[in-house]
Amino acid sequence: MATENWLNENLCSFDEKVRIERGPQIVELVCNDVNLSNAVTSPYYQDGARDATGKVIRPSKLPEEVAKKIDAPFGVVEEGEKMAVVDRRAKHAPFLWKVYQLQETGESDKDGNPISRFIKVDEVEGKEDALDRARTIYQGMQ
Amino acid sequence: MPFLRDADLTNLAGLAGQTGRRVDICYTQEPTTYTEATSTYSCGNKTGLTMSALADGDVDGRKTTVPAITDGSVTATQTAGWHALTDGSSVLHAANALASTQSVTSGNTFTLGAIDITLRDPA
Numbered sequence: 001m002a003t004e005n006w007l008n009e010n011l012c013s014f015d016e017k018v019r020i021e022r023g024p025q026i027v028e029l030v031c032n033d034v035n036l037s038n039a040v041t042s043p044y045y046q047d048g049a050r051d052a053t054g055k056v057i058r059p060s061k062l063p064e065e066v067a068k069k070i071d072a073p074f075g076v077v078e079e080g081e082k083m084a085v086v087d088r089r090a091k092h093a094p095f096l097w098k099v100y101q102l103q104e105t106g107e108s109d110k111d112g113n114p115i116s117r118f119i120k121v122d123e124v125e126g127k128e129d130a131l132d133r134a135r136t137i138y139q140g141m142q
Numbered sequence: 143m144p145f146l147r148d149a150d151l152t153n154l155a156g157l158a159g160q161t162g163r164r165v166d167i168c169y170t171q172e173p174t175t176y177t178e179a180t181s182t183y184s185c186g187n188k189t190g191l192t193m194s195a196l197a198d199g200d201v202d203g204r205k206t207t208v209p210a211i212t213d214g215s216v217t218a219t220q221t222a223g224w225h226a227l228t229d230g231s232s233v234l235h236a237a238n239a240l241a242s243t244q245s246v247t248s249g250n251t252f253t254l255g256a257i258d259i260t261l262r263d264p265a
Protein backbone atom coordinates (compact mmCIF):
# COMPACT_ATOMS: atom_id res chain seq x y z
CA MET A 1 0.00 0.00 0.00
CA ALA A 2 1.42 3.34 -1.00
CA THR A 3 1.92 6.10 1.49
CA GLU A 4 -0.37 8.82 0.18
CA ASN A 5 1.05 12.12 1.30
CA TRP A 6 -1.05 15.19 0.59
CA LEU A 7 1.50 18.00 0.24
CA ASN A 8 -1.34 20.47 -0.12
CA GLU A 9 -5.00 20.26 -1.17
CA ASN A 10 -3.99 20.02 -4.83
CA LEU A 11 -0.97 17.72 -4.73
CA CYS A 12 -0.68 14.16 -3.46
CA SER A 13 2.48 12.08 -3.58
CA PHE A 14 2.62 8.30 -3.57
CA ASP A 15 6.05 7.59 -2.09
CA GLU A 16 7.42 10.14 -4.56
CA LYS A 17 6.94 7.62 -7.36
CA VAL A 18 3.51 8.78 -8.52
CA ARG A 19 1.84 12.14 -7.99
CA ILE A 20 -1.51 13.65 -8.74
CA GLU A 21 -1.79 17.41 -8.98
CA ARG A 22 -4.72 19.59 -9.98
CA GLY A 23 -4.03 22.25 -12.56
CA PRO A 24 -5.19 24.14 -15.60
CA GLN A 25 -5.10 22.78 -19.12
CA ILE A 26 -3.25 24.15 -22.09
CA VAL A 27 -5.82 24.84 -24.78
CA GLU A 28 -5.50 25.80 -28.43
CA LEU A 29 -7.26 28.93 -29.61
CA VAL A 30 -7.23 30.69 -32.94
CA CYS A 31 -4.73 33.51 -32.86
CA ASN A 32 -6.71 36.69 -33.40
CA ASP A 33 -7.55 39.97 -31.68
CA VAL A 34 -10.51 38.50 -29.84
CA ASN A 35 -8.59 35.60 -28.33
CA LEU A 36 -5.62 37.78 -27.48
CA SER A 37 -7.82 40.24 -25.63
CA ASN A 38 -7.54 40.27 -21.86
CA ALA A 39 -11.17 39.21 -21.66
CA VAL A 40 -10.32 35.84 -23.19
CA THR A 41 -6.69 35.05 -22.34
CA SER A 42 -4.14 36.23 -19.81
CA PRO A 43 -2.67 39.67 -20.59
CA TYR A 44 0.79 38.24 -21.13
CA TYR A 45 -0.33 36.48 -24.30
CA GLN A 46 0.22 39.31 -26.73
CA ASP A 47 1.98 40.12 -29.97
CA GLY A 48 5.69 39.39 -29.67
CA ALA A 49 5.31 37.29 -26.52
CA ARG A 50 5.44 33.50 -26.52
CA ASP A 51 2.50 31.17 -26.29
CA ALA A 52 2.46 28.22 -23.89
CA THR A 53 4.59 26.10 -26.21
CA GLY A 54 7.10 28.82 -26.93
CA LYS A 55 5.88 30.04 -30.30
CA VAL A 56 6.17 33.78 -30.79
CA ILE A 57 2.75 35.33 -31.22
CA ARG A 58 2.12 37.36 -34.40
CA PRO A 59 5.61 38.75 -35.00
CA SER A 60 4.26 40.19 -38.25
CA LYS A 61 2.24 42.66 -36.17
CA LEU A 62 5.40 44.10 -34.66
CA PRO A 63 7.44 46.92 -36.14
CA GLU A 64 9.92 45.45 -38.59
CA GLU A 65 12.99 46.42 -36.57
CA VAL A 66 11.51 44.74 -33.49
CA ALA A 67 10.39 41.62 -35.35
CA LYS A 68 13.87 41.12 -36.77
CA LYS A 69 15.29 40.80 -33.28
CA ILE A 70 12.74 38.24 -32.13
CA ASP A 71 14.24 34.98 -30.95
CA ALA A 72 11.91 32.16 -32.08
CA PRO A 73 13.53 28.73 -31.79
CA PHE A 74 10.11 27.16 -31.24
CA GLY A 75 8.55 28.89 -34.24
CA VAL A 76 5.86 31.50 -34.59
CA VAL A 77 2.08 31.57 -34.62
CA GLU A 78 0.47 34.03 -36.98
CA GLU A 79 -3.05 35.40 -37.37
CA GLY A 80 -5.57 32.60 -37.88
CA GLU A 81 -3.26 29.84 -36.71
CA LYS A 82 -3.67 27.90 -33.48
CA MET A 83 -1.89 29.23 -30.41
CA ALA A 84 -1.47 27.39 -27.13
CA VAL A 85 -2.44 29.14 -23.91
CA VAL A 86 -2.70 28.06 -20.30
CA ASP A 87 -6.36 28.35 -19.38
CA ARG A 88 -5.76 29.54 -15.83
CA ARG A 89 -9.37 30.55 -15.22
CA ALA A 90 -10.84 27.42 -16.83
CA LYS A 91 -12.75 29.54 -19.33
CA HIS A 92 -12.32 26.98 -22.09
CA ALA A 93 -11.51 23.72 -20.36
CA PRO A 94 -11.87 22.54 -16.76
CA PHE A 95 -9.03 22.05 -14.36
CA LEU A 96 -7.88 18.45 -14.33
CA TRP A 97 -6.13 16.14 -11.95
CA LYS A 98 -2.88 15.31 -13.70
CA VAL A 99 -1.30 11.96 -12.95
CA TYR A 100 2.49 11.89 -13.04
CA GLN A 101 4.76 8.88 -12.84
CA LEU A 102 8.45 9.06 -11.98
CA GLN A 103 10.28 7.68 -15.01
CA GLU A 104 13.82 7.57 -16.29
CA THR A 105 14.03 9.80 -19.32
CA GLY A 106 17.16 8.52 -21.00
CA GLU A 107 18.96 11.71 -20.03
CA SER A 108 22.00 11.69 -17.77
CA ASP A 109 23.28 14.24 -15.34
CA LYS A 110 26.80 15.65 -15.42
CA ASP A 111 28.08 12.57 -13.57
CA GLY A 112 26.41 10.16 -15.97
CA ASN A 113 23.62 9.18 -13.59
CA PRO A 114 20.19 8.64 -15.15
CA ILE A 115 17.70 11.46 -14.71
CA SER A 116 14.18 10.66 -13.60
CA ARG A 117 11.26 13.02 -14.02
CA PHE A 118 7.60 13.04 -13.17
CA ILE A 119 6.05 12.43 -16.58
CA LYS A 120 2.35 13.08 -17.09
CA VAL A 121 0.70 9.77 -17.92
CA ASP A 122 -2.96 10.68 -17.56
CA GLU A 123 -5.33 13.46 -16.61
CA VAL A 124 -8.86 13.12 -15.32
CA GLU A 125 -11.50 15.48 -14.00
CA GLY A 126 -12.36 13.83 -10.71
CA LYS A 127 -10.08 13.54 -7.70
CA GLU A 128 -11.22 10.02 -6.84
CA ASP A 129 -10.60 8.89 -10.41
CA ALA A 130 -7.12 10.39 -10.23
CA LEU A 131 -6.43 8.66 -6.92
CA ASP A 132 -7.60 5.34 -8.35
CA ARG A 133 -5.42 5.79 -11.41
CA ALA A 134 -2.41 6.73 -9.31
CA ARG A 135 -2.89 3.78 -6.98
CA THR A 136 -3.03 1.41 -9.96
CA ILE A 137 0.14 2.87 -11.44
CA TYR A 138 1.87 2.74 -8.09
CA GLN A 139 0.92 -0.91 -7.60
CA GLY A 140 2.29 -1.67 -11.04
CA MET A 141 5.62 -0.20 -10.04
CA GLN A 142 6.01 -2.58 -7.06
CA MET B 143 5.52 37.88 -13.58
CA PRO B 144 2.61 37.05 -15.86
CA PHE B 145 1.22 34.15 -13.87
CA LEU B 146 0.96 34.72 -10.14
CA ARG B 147 -0.98 32.39 -7.86
CA ASP B 148 -4.21 33.95 -6.65
CA ALA B 149 -3.27 33.53 -2.99
CA ASP B 150 -0.09 35.54 -3.61
CA LEU B 151 -2.00 38.22 -5.47
CA THR B 152 -4.37 38.47 -2.54
CA ASN B 153 -1.57 38.57 -0.01
CA LEU B 154 1.67 39.76 -1.56
CA ALA B 155 2.91 40.59 1.93
CA GLY B 156 2.65 36.90 2.74
CA LEU B 157 5.07 36.04 -0.05
CA ALA B 158 7.49 38.85 0.78
CA GLY B 159 10.32 37.77 3.06
CA GLN B 160 9.65 34.08 2.56
CA THR B 161 12.72 31.85 2.66
CA GLY B 162 13.36 28.53 0.95
CA ARG B 163 11.98 29.64 -2.41
CA ARG B 164 13.08 27.84 -5.55
CA VAL B 165 13.42 29.04 -9.13
CA ASP B 166 13.45 26.54 -12.00
CA ILE B 167 14.18 27.18 -15.64
CA CYS B 168 11.89 25.12 -17.83
CA TYR B 169 11.71 23.80 -21.38
CA THR B 170 9.07 22.49 -23.80
CA GLN B 171 6.09 24.34 -22.35
CA GLU B 172 4.92 26.82 -19.76
CA PRO B 173 4.54 24.83 -16.54
CA THR B 174 1.01 24.54 -15.20
CA THR B 175 1.70 22.80 -11.89
CA TYR B 176 4.37 22.56 -9.23
CA THR B 177 5.35 19.10 -10.49
CA GLU B 178 5.80 20.34 -14.05
CA ALA B 179 7.78 23.37 -12.90
CA THR B 180 10.20 21.46 -10.70
CA SER B 181 10.42 18.07 -12.43
CA THR B 182 8.64 17.38 -15.72
CA TYR B 183 9.94 20.40 -17.60
CA SER B 184 12.74 21.62 -15.35
CA CYS B 185 16.22 21.88 -16.84
CA GLY B 186 17.81 23.79 -13.98
CA ASN B 187 17.14 25.20 -10.58
CA LYS B 188 18.29 27.34 -7.72
CA THR B 189 17.08 26.63 -4.21
CA GLY B 190 17.24 28.46 -0.90
CA LEU B 191 16.18 31.85 -2.19
CA THR B 192 14.72 34.52 0.07
CA MET B 193 12.12 36.96 -1.20
CA SER B 194 12.77 40.60 -0.38
CA ALA B 195 10.73 42.49 2.15
CA LEU B 196 7.71 44.29 0.73
CA ALA B 197 8.77 47.60 -0.81
CA ASP B 198 7.42 50.40 -2.95
CA GLY B 199 6.90 49.48 -6.59
CA ASP B 200 9.08 51.21 -9.16
CA VAL B 201 6.16 53.31 -10.40
CA ASP B 202 3.45 52.74 -7.81
CA GLY B 203 1.99 49.91 -5.80
CA ARG B 204 4.08 47.44 -3.83
CA LYS B 205 6.54 44.77 -4.80
CA THR B 206 8.62 41.89 -3.57
CA THR B 207 11.68 40.69 -5.44
CA VAL B 208 13.21 37.34 -6.24
CA PRO B 209 16.96 37.89 -5.88
CA ALA B 210 19.27 37.62 -8.87
CA ILE B 211 20.70 34.16 -9.45
CA THR B 212 24.36 33.80 -10.34
CA ASP B 213 24.91 30.10 -9.75
CA GLY B 214 21.81 28.13 -10.71
CA SER B 215 22.44 24.47 -11.53
CA VAL B 216 21.64 23.31 -15.04
CA THR B 217 20.34 19.74 -14.78
CA ALA B 218 19.55 18.92 -18.42
CA THR B 219 20.76 19.99 -21.83
CA GLN B 220 17.77 21.81 -23.29
CA THR B 221 16.50 25.14 -24.56
CA ALA B 222 15.03 26.96 -21.60
CA GLY B 223 12.05 29.17 -22.34
CA TRP B 224 10.39 29.80 -18.98
CA HIS B 225 11.15 30.26 -15.33
CA ALA B 226 9.00 29.35 -12.37
CA LEU B 227 8.98 30.38 -8.73
CA THR B 228 7.90 27.79 -6.17
CA ASP B 229 8.01 27.29 -2.43
CA GLY B 230 10.36 24.35 -2.97
CA SER B 231 7.92 21.80 -1.62
CA SER B 232 4.47 21.91 -3.22
CA VAL B 233 3.31 25.34 -4.41
CA LEU B 234 3.77 27.05 -7.76
CA HIS B 235 3.83 30.76 -6.96
CA ALA B 236 4.54 32.23 -10.38
CA ALA B 237 5.69 31.46 -13.91
CA ASN B 238 6.85 33.52 -16.81
CA ALA B 239 8.57 33.28 -20.16
CA LEU B 240 12.25 34.14 -20.17
CA ALA B 241 13.02 37.38 -21.97
CA SER B 242 14.70 35.22 -24.59
CA THR B 243 15.17 31.49 -24.86
CA GLN B 244 18.51 30.09 -23.83
CA SER B 245 20.30 26.86 -24.72
CA VAL B 246 21.72 25.36 -21.55
CA THR B 247 24.06 22.43 -20.94
CA SER B 248 23.80 19.99 -18.07
CA GLY B 249 26.46 20.61 -15.46
CA ASN B 250 26.83 24.29 -16.25
CA THR B 251 25.42 27.15 -14.24
CA PHE B 252 22.76 29.65 -15.24
CA THR B 253 22.18 33.21 -14.22
CA LEU B 254 18.95 35.13 -13.98
CA GLY B 255 18.34 38.73 -13.10
CA ALA B 256 16.27 39.77 -10.11
CA ILE B 257 12.54 39.43 -10.70
CA ASP B 258 10.11 41.98 -9.30
CA ILE B 259 6.58 40.88 -8.47
CA THR B 260 4.60 44.09 -8.36
CA LEU B 261 1.00 44.89 -7.57
CA ARG B 262 0.26 48.20 -9.27
CA ASP B 263 -2.11 50.79 -7.89
CA PRO B 264 -5.60 50.71 -9.40
CA ALA B 265 -5.97 52.64 -12.66
